[in-house]
Amino acid sequence: MTPTRKRRLIAVLLILAGVGVASTIAFYSLQENLLYFQSPSELAQQPMPAGRQFRLGGLVKPGSVERQGEGLTTQFVVTDGPEEVTVEYVGTLPDLFREGQGVIARGALDDSGLFAASEVLAKHDENYMPPEVADALEESGHLMPSKDEG
Amino acid sequence: MIPELGQVALIGALLISLTMGTLPLIGASNGNQKLMRVGQTGAVAQFFLIAVSFIILTWAFIVQDFSVEYVARNSNLQLPLEYRFSAVWGSHEGSLLLWELILCLWTFAVAIFSKKLPDDFRARTLAVLGWISAGFLLFVIFTSNPFGRLIPQAVDGLDLNPLLQDPGLIIHPPMLYMGYVGFSVSFAFAVAALLGQQVTREWVRWSRPWTHVAWAFLTLGIALGSWWAYYELGWGGWWFWDPVENASFMPWIVGTALIHSQAVTEKRGTFRNWTLILAITAFSLCLLGTFLVRSGVLTSVHAFASDPTRGVFILAYLVVVVGGSLLLFAIRAPGMVQGSNFAGLSRETLLLINNLVLVVMAAMVLTGTLYPLLLDALDAGKISVGPPYFGTLFALLLVPLAVLLPFGFYSRWQEDSLKRLMGELYVPAFVALVGGVATYFLLPTAGGWGIAGVAGGFWIMASCLRYYRERMSSMPGRRPGRSETGMIIAHFGVGLFLIGASLTNPVSQEKHLRMVAGDSFELAGYTFVFEGTRGVRGPNYVADEGEFIVYKGGERVTSLYPQKRRYSSGQVMTEAALDPGLTRDLYVGLGEPLDERGTAWAVRLYHKPFIRFIWIGALLMMAGGFLAASDRRYRRPVSETVKHGAADANLAEAPA
Numbered sequence: 001m002t003p004t005r006k007r008r009l010i011a012v013l014l015i016l017a018g019v020g021v022a023s024t025i026a027f028y029s030l031q032e033n034l035l036y037f038q039s040p041s042e043l044a045q046q047p048m049p050a051g052r053q054f055r056l057g058g059l060v061k062p063g064s065v066e067r068q069g070e071g072l073t074t075q076f077v078v079t080d081g082p083e084e085v086t087v088e089y090v091g092t093l094p095d096l097f098r099e100g101q102g103v104i105a106r107g108a109l110d111d112s113g114l115f116a117a118s119e120v121l122a123k124h125d126e127n128y129m130p131p132e133v134a135d136a137l138e139e140s141g142h143l144m145p146s147k148d149e150g
Numbered sequence: 151m152i153p154e155l156g157q158v159a160l161i162g163a164l165l166i167s168l169t170m171g172t173l174p175l176i177g178a179s180n181g182n183q184k185l186m187r188v189g190q191t192g193a194v195a196q197f198f199l200i201a202v203s204f205i206i207l208t209w210a211f212i213v214q215d216f217s218v219e220y221v222a223r224n225s226n227l228q229l230p231l232e233y234r235f236s237a238v239w240g241s242h243e244g245s246l247l248l249w250e251l252i253l254c255l256w257t258f259a260v261a262i263f264s265k266k267l268p269d270d271f272r273a274r275t276l277a278v279l280g281w282i283s284a285g286f287l288l289f290v291i292f293t294s295n296p297f298g299r300l301i302p303q304a305v306d307g308l309d310l311n312p313l314l315q316d317p318g319l320i321i322h323p324p325m326l327y328m329g330y331v332g333f334s335v336s337f338a339f340a341v342a343a344l345l346g347q348q349v350t351r352e353w354v355r356w357s358r359p360w361t362h363v364a365w366a367f368l369t370l371g372i373a374l375g376s377w378w379a380y381y382e383l384g385w386g387g388w389w390f391w392d393p394v395e396n397a398s399f400m401p402w403i404v405g406t407a408l409i410h411s412q413a414v415t416e417k418r419g420t421f422r423n424w425t426l427i428l429a430i431t432a433f434s435l436c437l438l439g440t441f442l443v444r445s446g447v448l449t450s451v452h453a454f455a456s457d458p459t460r461g462v463f464i465l466a467y468l469v470v471v472v473g474g475s476l477l478l479f480a481i482r483a484p485g486m487v488q489g490s491n492f493a494g495l496s497r498e499t500l501l502l503i504n505n506l507v508l509v510v511m512a513a514m515v516l517t518g519t520l521y522p523l524l525l526d527a528l529d530a531g532k533i534s535v536g537p538p539y540f541g542t543l544f545a546l547l548l549v550p551l552a553v554l555l556p557f558g559f560y561s562r563w564q565e566d567s568l569k570r571l572m573g574e575l576y577v578p579a580f581v582a583l584v585g586g587v588a589t590y591f592l593l594p595t596a597g598g599w600g601i602a603g604v605a606g607g608f609w610i611m612a613s614c615l616r617y618y619r620e621r622m623s624s625m626p627g628r629r630p631g632r633s634e635t636g637m638i639i640a641h642f643g644v645g646l647f648l649i650g651a652s653l654t655n656p657v658s659q660e661k662h663l664r665m666v667a668g669d670s671f672e673l674a675g676y677t678f679v680f681e682g683t684r685g686v687r688g689p690n691y692v693a694d695e696g697e698f699i700v701y702k703g704g705e706r707v708t709s710l711y712p713q714k715r716r717y718s719s720g721q722v723m724t725e726a727a728l729d730p731g732l733t734r735d736l737y738v739g740l741g742e743p744l745d746e747r748g749t750a751w752a753v754r755l756y757h758k759p760f761i762r763f764i765w766i767g768a769l770l771m772m773a774g775g776f777l778a779a780s781d782r783r784y785r786r787p788v789s790e791t792v793k794h795g796a797a798d799a800n801l802a803e804a805p806a
Contacts, residue, residue, distance in 0.1 A: 004491070011494070018506065019506070019510060022510045022514075025543065025546065026517065026543055029538075029539050029542055029543055030517065030518065030521065030535065032538075032539070033535055033536035033537075033538050033539035034534075034535060034536075035533060035534045035535075035536055036531060036533050037531070037532035037533060037534065055534060067744060070664060071664060072662055072663065072664055072741075072744075072752055090662075091662045091752075092662050092739070092741030092742065092752040092753075093741065093752075095384075095722045095723050095724050096721075096722070
């Protein structure tokens with residue numbers, strides 16, 4: 001083997017080793033940081049072990065939002081129709097959080113089955129409107145915004 | 151009637167782009183000057199038509215023409231004039247039109263500023279840009295027409311997403327697109343060079359300033375996006391590893407690799423294949439980003455599957471562009487001349503490592519972004535990849551980059567010795583050590599990564615300063631030109647960014663709490679006094695405005711007025727208030743009222759040190775890019791040997 005070739009071989013081996021190490025770390029890091037998304041119905045069928053982080057998604061059940069005492073603790077119920085889960089969150093809620101609206105909470109179940117959220121996201125698309133509602137509006141040609149809340 | 155003219159202009163531009171894509175290619179293959187010149191004329195005409203159609207859409211927003219569906223969806227009677235401009239690109243159709251306008255602008259610029267290039271090469275470049283434009287126009291006309299009518303006409307429109315009603319969002323998308331679409335020029339140069347078998351060192355020299363400018367714009371666009379997210383989303387974060395952010399970050403990483411690889415190819419003739427591949431990849435990632443953001447796959451893969459026209463179109467476009475250019479590369483690459491050899495320790499090797507690390511970084515972001523989509527498409531469950539995945543890997547990969555960076559510009563081409571480099575770099579190493587130790591004692595919460603980041607930042611910045619001083623003290627004729635000065639400025643910016651990015655998160659303090667008028671809270675030595683709220687009225691919203699007076703050591707520092715706005719369309723939004731500073735930001739966000747009378751509020755308080763370093767660093771990178779692009783070297787006339795499209799006579803002495 002000529003010296004040049006030998007040098008090249010070493011270079012290629014080093015590159016391969018480096019890329020190998022990087023991909024291994026990436027793979028494990030990915031495995032560790034995967035968060036599953038569950039709806040209340042999926043959760044009812046296959047309960048997550050307590051303490052395991054996942055994302056819970058559904059609608060905020062109307063009338064279920066309750067502030068606890070003087071602090072920033074809020075409890076609300078996330079439902080997808082047939083099933084529901086009670087969520088507890090400490091902190092300020094996002095602007096788009098509202099009863100009857102879609103929400104995603106990240107956190108874990110505690111031993112009593114209460115979902116302790118560390119983050120709450122309100123779902124929206126770029127038009128701030130669920131696609132079905134926008135479609136319905138489009139069909140009627142009725143693009144007037146609702147002023148009832150303003 | 152006027153909106154229909156906009157549509158006609160789009161169709162006219164499509165016909166022109168198709169002509170541009172064909173005639174100059176034929177001309178270039180048989181040396182017909184007239185046919186080749188169609189490219190320039192076409193570029194000008196195309197730009198004119200798209201500009202007309204863009205102005206027509208803008209006009210529809212200004213005069214509130216709610217018979218145009220896109221206007222009715224993204225504007226209303228109360229929308230202030232300045233946001234009617236930004237509403238033009240506030241949603242899908244308009245932002246695609248902006249994409250196309252900017253593509254035409256770049257094509258126009260290539261037609262104007264490439265007079266010194268060989269005719270056939272210029273004709274091919276413009277033809278490739280013509281094809282890109284034709285594909286995009288087809289997409290706009292058939293799936294995303296911004297001029298569609300709404301019958302019957304609406305009395306009033308919906309509203310522009312309030313998040314987008316902000317000065318930052320007026321300029322963020324155009325800058326981002328200038329960068330995104332700018333990589334189409336590097337791509338067109340690469341494909342034209344492959345088509346004409348002109349992959350020479352001169353080719354890279356022509357291509358470099360375009361890459362620099364595109365990269366600088368992309369840097370600015372990403373920085374603006376991050377800054378906007380910081381103050382507008384109201385959560386004090388500056389980067390979320392959100393798929394939309396990743397979509398613009400991936401081309402940036404590969405574009406950075408491309409800039410470095412082009413340097414090697416221009417100076418030494420090596421890495422030609424690699425430079426071509428990177429030019430193709432950078433633009434492909436820009437298209438992938440457009441696909442991710444515009445097809446709806448990010449909201450839900452199934453939403454994409456239920457209305458597939460848009461997504462499938464971009465996907466097909468992506469396949470044609472990537473597949474076609476890679477196929478061309480596979481056919482042409484084996485015949486290419488190789489560059490000169492280099493030793494194990496040389497600038498070439500260091501830039502090769504830079505490229506490898508950057509490519510691994512891009513692959514890591516790509517994996518984390520696409521993996522959830524893949525699983526969802528296979529019905530294997532809905533997952534998301536948490537930010538720690540990106541954060542950890544990014545930090546790990548930054549370590550070799552930061553450590554080796556100063557070696558990169560200190561080292562010599564072809565061969566260097568470690569001893570010489572150590573002799574040059576022991577001073578910066580010492581500065582880095584001092585910086586790290588000082589951080590350990592002064593900022594106890596910084597943690598390992600914070601200390602490493604400060605040390606790395608000092609290491610890079612000190613090397614830059616030392617290198618620049620040395621270079622400035624050399625012989626008058628050999629002092630650094632704009633290209634080299636730009637490089638130093640950009641790398642100095644990297645150092646500053648590194649300090650900001652690694653220090654801000656661990657050292658920041660935040661508190662979510664309940665406050666009643668008169669309450670005060672101390673955070674990081676600052677006392678925030680809540681004075682209560684009052685109602686205020688804006689052009690198209692009403693708001694509760696809180697007043698916070700901030701004291702430090704008994705002295706009044708500033709007053710902050712965060713708002714909770716309710717737009718006329720019923721949407722609610724937080725407008726955070728901040729007091730920016732070079733070494734720290736104070737930041738207050740108003741949550742929701744906690745009682746019926748509205749006296750108690752949920753409040754978020756933040757103290758964020760060094761966060762400005764992040765954006766100042768990014769701005770320096772941008773400035774360096776622009777400065778380097780303006781170097782006189784890039785405007786030198788083309789040598790005779792290249793005009794004939796001959797292979798590199800100047801590299802003949804360097805067999806592989």
